[in-house]
Amino acid sequence: MTDIALKQIDHGRFDIAIDGYDLATDDGLQTAVIILLFTDKGHWWGDQYLDQPLGSELYKLETAKATQATLNDAEQYATEALQPLIEQGVAKTIEAEAEYGGNNADILGLEITITRPDGNAATFKFADIWEAQLNGG
Numbered sequence: 001m002t003d004i005a006l007k008q009i010d011h012g013r014f015d016i017a018i019d020g021y022d023l024a025t026d027d028g029l030q031t032a033v034i035i036l037l038f039t040d041k042g043h044w045w046g047d048q049y050l051d052q053p054l055g056s057e058l059y060k061l062e063t064a065k066a067t068q069a070t071l072n073d074a075e076q077y078a079t080e081a082l083q084p085l086i087e088q089g090v091a092k093t094i095e096a097e098a099e100y101g102g103n104n105a106d107i108l109g110l111e112i113t114i115t116r117p118d119g120n121a122a123t124f125k126f127a128d129i130w131e132a133q134l135n136g137g
Contacts, residue, residue, distance in 0.1 A: 003031035008126065014038060029090065029114060033124050036081045037110070056081030066106050074098035078110055085114065092117045101127055 005017040005024035014034055017024035035044070041055035057077045064070040078096035085091040093115045101109050109127040116122070 002027050006031050006034045008128075029085070029122055030124060032085065032090075033082065033112060033114070036084065037078055037112075037126070041081070052084075054081075054084060061108065066100055066108075070108070071098040071100070074108060074110060078112060082112065082114070089117065091115065092119075 002025045005019075006014045007017040007024075009015045019025075036054060037056050037058060039055035040059045041057050042053040044054045047053040047055075058074060058081070060077070061070055061074055064073070075096040075098045078098070079094055082091070082094045082096075086094065091114045095113045097111045097113075099109050099111075101107050107128050109125070112124045112126075114122050114124075
């Protein structure tokens with residue numbers, strides 16, 4: 001299935017990608033992953049048509065301190081947000097790994113690996129979701 005491609009423009013912000021004079025498209029999972037991870041859970045316009053709201057709780061970490069607990073929460077929130085891909089049979093397994101990067105090791109990043117039912121894996125890296133508060137603010 002082809003989706004409109006999205007591109008990251010800032011910490012945790014995305015926009016529609018343009019290819020020349022046309023909209024860029026995505027035949028993989030990238031657009032679905034971006035929507036599921038970076039839409040605040042319960043705030044997607046299509047939720048009214050679903051039994052369960054789509055999106056993640058990553059927004060809860062926007063003011064979190066740069067700690068191991070925050071990394072653990074980010075991994076959990078990402079894995080939970082991507083569960084619909086397993087439920088729909090698009091993915092067999094989902095792994096999320098969070099880490100801090102940037103000059104001050106204060107920028108939260110995520111690496112998502114999705115294994116499809118046929119065994120092929122796709123990896124998505126989001127290196128600058130947002131800046132965390134350094135250990136104590």
